[in-house]
Amino acid sequence: MTRIIMRGCNGRMGQVISKLVEEDAEVEMAAGIDVxxxxxxxxxxxxxxxxxxxxxxxxxxxxxxxxxxxxxxYCAETGMPCVLCTTGLSEEQLKKVEDxxxxxxxxxxxxxxxxxxxxxxxxxEAASILAPAGFDMEIVEKHHRMKLxxxxxxxxxxxxxxxxxxxxxxxxVYDRSQRREKRPRMEIGISAVRGGSIVGDHDVIxxxxxxxxxxxxxxxxxxVFGKGAVQAAKYLAGKEPGMYDMSGVVG
Numbered sequence: 001m002t003r004i005i006m007r008g009c010n011g012r013m014g015q016v017i018s019k020l021v022e023e024d025a026e027v028e029m030a031a032g033i034d035v036x037x038x039x040x041x042x043x044x045x046x047x048x049x050x051x052x053x054x055x056x057x058x059x060x061x062x063x064x065x066x067x068x069x070x071x072x073x074y075c076a077e078t079g080m081p082c083v084l085c086t087t088g089l090s091e092e093q094l095k096k097v098e099d100x101x102x103x104x105x106x107x108x109x110x111x112x113x114x115x116x117x118x119x120x121x122x123x124x125e126a127a128s129i130l131a132p133a134g135f136d137m138e139i140v141e142k143h144h145r146m147k148l149x150x151x152x153x154x155x156x157x158x159x160x161x162x163x164x165x166x167x168x169x170x171x172x173v174y175d176r177s178q179r180r181e182k183r184p185r186m187e188i189g190i191s192a193v194r195g196g197s198i199v200g201d202h203d204v205i206x207x208x209x210x211x212x213x214x215x216x217x218x219x220x221x222x223x224v225f226g227k228g229a230v231q232a233a234k235y236l237a238g239k240e241p242g243m244y245d246m247s248g249v250v251g
Contacts, residue, residue, distance in 0.1 A: 002237045003030040003056040004230075005080075007071060008063030009045060010034040013085070016226040017060060018043075027230060030056040033063075049074045057237035058083060060229050065089050072096050075104040081236040083229050084108040087153065098243065105239040109246040110157035112228035115217050116202070117246035120161035123204060123215065127162040135208040136183060137162060137170075142193040142201040150192035158204055159188050 004021060008014045009032025018041065021029045029043040031054040037045040046052045049059075049071065058081040061071055065088040072093075075082050084097065084106055097106055109117065131137065141155040151174065163170045171187045183189075200219035205212060219225075228246065235249045 002027045002058060002234050003054075004028070004233050005031050005033060005049070005052060005054070005056040005059045007033040007049070007059055007061040007067075008086075009041060009043075010037060011062060013062040013222060013226060013229075016223055017062065017229060020223065020226050020230050024230060026234060030054040057081065058233040060233055061086050062229070065093065068093055069096070072100045075106070076100045079104045079241065081105040081233075081239060082107070083112075083232045083236060085112055085225070085229055101243040102241055104241050105236050105244060106242075107232050107236050107244040107246070107249075109228075109232075111154040112225040112232065112246065113200075113217070113219060114228045114231060114246075114250055115219075115224065116154060116158075117228070118250045119202075119204070119215060119217050120158060121247065121250060123158060123161050124165050126206065126213070126215070128165050130206045130208065130213065131162075131166065133208065134185075135206040135213075136185070136189075138189040138191070138205040138207065140191045140193065140203045140205070142195070142198045144197050144199065145195050147194060150194065151190045152192070152200070152202075154200065154202060155190050155192070158202060159190060162188065162204075 004027055006014050006017055006029060018029060021027050031043055031052050032041055032045040033049055034045055035047055060083045062085045065086055068086055068089060139155050139158055141152045143152060159172055169186055173187045173189050199221060202217045204215045232249050236244060
């Protein structure tokens, strides 16, 4: 049984994960951490990690970047494993994550979805075969109208998973409106669509002569990210200090 501390337990993702944990016999919620609490949770809630008196095997963090420094200090002091899902970290914070991973196991990913992380693994093999055969590679991502950044971090991570196979030889192109030339071979085009309430939709297109292969992933709810975080907590509990990613979770 893996006991979890949910940091940001009363946020949208915190509540999604709380429900998922209730339905999973292999995990239980030891405690939640949040600045406010109305007593509706089935587990104790504390305002800070240092106030928490419950024993646990792993922290899942879906909170805000502003509070990550406190989290990292706690993990460095206690060696507590942490699945770090909070985005928008500064370069200084990312460096601190690396430093803390020498004292505690830290798992961080651009996308917690099991499907997306399996897709990254599949793309490496596909690209190693198709790119040398002359296939062009394009990524199209779609998200809801409220999303602020473009392209998505997931789209970049998908491109990176391909580019790693070629030692970073491919250039990323986000806009061709100012160019009047044939498509260069050594580029990966990344396009963003924003509209409606799309949770997340990513297509990776391998376009060759007379044939096209498309790998697609669609998230219908944010629960897919919560499921990945819970699986990651199971995987990370008991691990030695170090930096981990979702590749270990998907096998």
